[in-house]
Amino acid sequence: MTTTINDSSGPWREYIRAMDLTLAEANATAAVRAWRNAYAAALGTPGWRGLAAASLRIGAIPGCANASEALARETYWTALFRARQQGSLNGVLEAAEAFGTLGDRTMVAQCIRVAESLAALNADRYLRALREEAVP
Numbered sequence: 001m002t003t004t005i006n007d008s009s010g011p012w013r014e015y016i017r018a019m020d021l022t023l024a025e026a027n028a029t030a031a032v033r034a035w036r037n038a039y040a041a042a043l044g045t046p047g048w049r050g051l052a053a054a055s056l057r058i059g060a061i062p063g064c065a066n067a068s069e070a071l072a073r074e075t076y077w078t079a080l081f082r083a084r085q086q087g088s089l090n091g092v093l094e095a096a097e098a099f100g101t102l103g104d105r106t107m108v109a110q111c112i113r114v115a116e117s118l119a120a121l122n123a124d125r126y127l128r129a130l131r132e133e134a135v136p
Contacts, residue, residue: 010050012038023061031061039075047082049091069102076102080111089118 015038022030042050061068076098083091096111 010042010045010047012041012045012050015041019061028061028063032064035061043078047086072098073102073104073107076107080114084114084118087118087122089115089122092118 015034019031019034019038022028022034038050076095079098080092080095083095092111092115096108096115099107099111
């Protein structure tokens with residue numbers, strides 16, 4: 001499984017690379033260990049990209065289909081919450097995409113509502129800034 005998220009600056013990068021290598025070798029135990037390390041590293045950072053990057057790979061771990069969906073869903077929730085807190089429209093939309101990979105239409109719709117709210121808030125801020133610049 002590949003990810004659309006490309007954030008190579010995070011501390012999880014090496015763990016995800018290790019997970020991809022162990023998956024290619026069909027070593028599920030090592031892949032799970034690498035995923036856990038990536039997840040832990042991502043939790044230690046303030047952003048949402050690492051969580052999403054680590055979680056998008058979990059479904060590829062052999063024998064973890066049932067548990068991986070629950071873990072991925074939890075991680076996507078955390079990524080959505082963080083993206084919303086940071087006002088990241090892209091982050092919210094990437095969380096929507098991630099929920100979509102699980103077939104969770106309800107959460108995709110929720111993410112879209114959050115994205116619409118963020119877009120409106122950002123537009124309001126932009127208009128306010130324009131007004132402040134226009135009034136000497």
